[in-house]
Amino acid sequence: MKLFIAEKPSVAKAIAAELGVSGRGDGFINCRNDVVVTWCFGHLLEQAEPDAYLPDDIPKTKKGRKIWRMQDLPIFPQHWLMEAKSERGAKKQLSVIGKLLKSAATVVNAGDPDREGQLLVDEVLEHFRARQPVERFWVSAVDPASIRKGLAKLGDNRSYAGMRDAARGRSRADWLLGMNLSRAYTLAGGDGLLAVGRVQTPTLFMVARRDYVVRNFTPVPYLSITADLAKETVPFTARWKPGPDQKGLDEEGRLLIDLDVGRALVERLSKEKTATVLSAETKRRKANPPKAYSLADIQIEASKRF
Template sequence: MTIKVFIAEKPSVAKAIINELGTVKKLNGAVLCKNNIYVTWCFGHLLEQAEPDAYLPEDIPVGKKGNKIWRVQDLPIFPQKWILQPKKDKGVKAQLKVIKDLLTKADIVVNAGDPDREGQLLVDEILEHFKYKKTVQRFLVSAQDSASIRKSLTKIEPNRKYEGMKLAALGRSRADWLLGMNLTRALTLKKALSGERTLIAVGRVQTPTLSLVAKRDQDIRNFKPIPFFTIKCTVSNGSTDFSASWIPKNGQSGLDEERRLIDGTAAKSLISRFQNQKTAKVLSFSKE
């Protein structure tokens, strides 16, 4: 009989799938369901990128903690063959062994990661880690209610259809590693040359975000109030009065980068021009 194994991204999704398939026997780290289907699960990413030490020469001296010391001459570090390692957690290692044992007897594996890039990658990387070569399918569901699970179980697709999602997540992961590991070491070592031993953490996301916050703080500190002009008038159709505000057109002179009118001469000229207008036409309106 064909053996099928579902690998869910997290226990809660696995439980929802098991509830629909029907439990036959509870195992350690997995559940055997009806029709010879096993359901197991991850806890997010069970594998992680190896540290730079895995890619550096073995003759580099080690520090007090047993790690290879940081040296400018070793930068930048560009892995020729990327290494994934199990996370240093007993529970993770035990769950990986459960998954490995199930893969050895599985005829079909179903990737039941979350319906996003990371969900695709975290199951695919386990299959690649254990060199699984048989049929792989994809189960996609965005909710864990019974109706959604049942519907998705009838729409299982080939996993290869979603390889692009995996590659996108893989690109993100490697970009994080390359920027974070190399620039953190480079800037920290540069700081050390001045006699100050301070860790300077750099990241693909955290660094530009920090830059936005720092720039905003700088703008607030250096803020200088600049007067600007708004032009309004009251218009009447004979029975109803309403207020109208002037909106500058493209190419209007006297504006700042936020399209505010800061030129007093231009403001007076516009006001004089509008005061000479006795009638106006409503070109469009919206009701809210």
């Protein structure tokens, strides 16, 4: 039997439709030519909690969890553990895949075409210690033509080991930073949970910094200098741009905020009667006709007008 493991039910149904459905079971679809298609619900497995790596003699809370102690940090797992997700549907589907693997002669990883899609099927195969040959089904769309093309070009799953390892490295980096730093900051702070994350913390910092700048914004007047010119009766407007050594600019070197310097500059430039074009560039551009409105486009346009 050949077993396809898709990342989600919708992809499994699309694959089964092209293979030819001959029957359905609880968590899988039977197809012609002794092929079975099953699916995950995203990641069915997750990283074990720090309790799994800490000594058993650590005191426990009333809920049976090991208490947080600064002397136990940092936690660096020597052998990483994966556990089935606690959701009932995830555990049930994982069990279905395990039973199907026992009868499979060949397996096809039909995860999404990215790092996470590669990992979430591979980690299921590792969980059940699958030893069958594994092929890789790789498509970026689930229309019938793309599915047929992918089925005709199944590759060797081992060729995608780098993507699997990249996703696993990202996951473990998240765990190491989040688990260790969240515990360290919480224990040091003493005012409730302080969650730290590889992505959420720098993102929150950027939002907080921007919010601080907005709340403490002080308007500063600046000068924008333009000149109305003409060449052979063809008028055009030129905008003054500061040089690298221009004085009186803001911290970013864009705006002229020293009004005295600006007024002196305007007075000097206003005496000039001619200008020399040092360089000019003309570009021919092509503009496609606008696309028909989508629902989102209509809502955006309506919000602007009404």
